[in-house]
Amino acid sequence: MRKLLFSLSALVLAxxxxxAQTSQRGFKAGYVAMVGSGEVAPEQMENFKKRAKxxxxxxxxxxPGTLVFEFSVQPDGKTVDLLEIYQNAEAFVAHVKHMRAxxxxxxxxxxxxxxxxxxxxxxxxxxxxxxxxxxxETYIDGFTR
Numbered sequence: 001m002r003k004l005l006f007s008l009s010a011l012v013l014a015x016x017x018x019x020a021q022t023s024q025r026g027f028k029a030g031y032v033a034m035v036g037s038g039e040v041a042p043e044q045m046e047n048f049k050k051r052a053k054x055x056x057x058x059x060x061x062x063x064p065g066t067l068v069f070e071f072s073v074q075p076d077g078k079t080v081d082l083l084e085i086y087q088n089a090e091a092f093v094a095h096v097k098h099m100r101a102x103x104x105x106x107x108x109x110x111x112x113x114x115x116x117x118x119x120x121x122x123x124x125x126x127x128x129x130x131x132x133x134x135x136x137e138t139y140i141d142g143f144t145r
Contacts, residue, residue, distance in 0.1 A: 026144030030088040031067070032119035036112070036132070037081050044109035045073075048080065055103060062098055065091025080110055089122040096128050 025031075040048045052071045059069045068085035086092040115134040 026142070027119045027139045028144075030120065031085060032089050032092055032117065032121050032125065033068075033083070033085040034092075034115055034117050034134075035081060035083055036115040037079055038110040038113045039078050040073075040080050040110050042078060045077070048109045051106070051109070052080075055099070058102055059095065059098070063091070063095055066095050079113075089120070089125040092121070092125050093128065 027033075056069055056071070059066050063069075065087040066084070067087060068083055070083045072081050072083070073079065074081065084092075084095075086095065112132060115129065115132045116137060117129065117134045118137045119139065121129070121136070
């Protein structure tokens with residue numbers, strides 16, 4: 001599954017054009033990506049889907065540095081994955097602040113699970129994610145079209 005998630009992240013990153021200030025793209029340009037899993041009780045799935053839709057719409061409207069923010073459910077019907085790609089670690093921090101301000105009071109039916117981080121997170125991003133005990137992938141080389 002990890003290979004599949006990494007491949008999916010790479011595929012999504014490949015769809016973005018270069019930043020105006022640099023000819024580099026993807027992780028070389030500072031992008032950070034995450035794949036996080038969590039479980040939703042079957043009786044809460046419809047509520048979760050409605051909440052996910054509201055959150056995704058808000059992220060799309062208010063966070064220009066969030067490049068990808070997509071939920072999916074695994075075949076077991078209870079494990080929900082979230083693919084997130086940000087222009088840089090600062091955009092991730094802005095995302096978290098936005099989520100806390102707009103949705104922080106709501107109960108999230110998705111219980112957090114494993115999280116894998118790609119790219120070069122800064123200290124603030126790592127501090128935010130620390131309670132989730134993320135696995136950090138180390139970039140070697142590659143390209144993004």
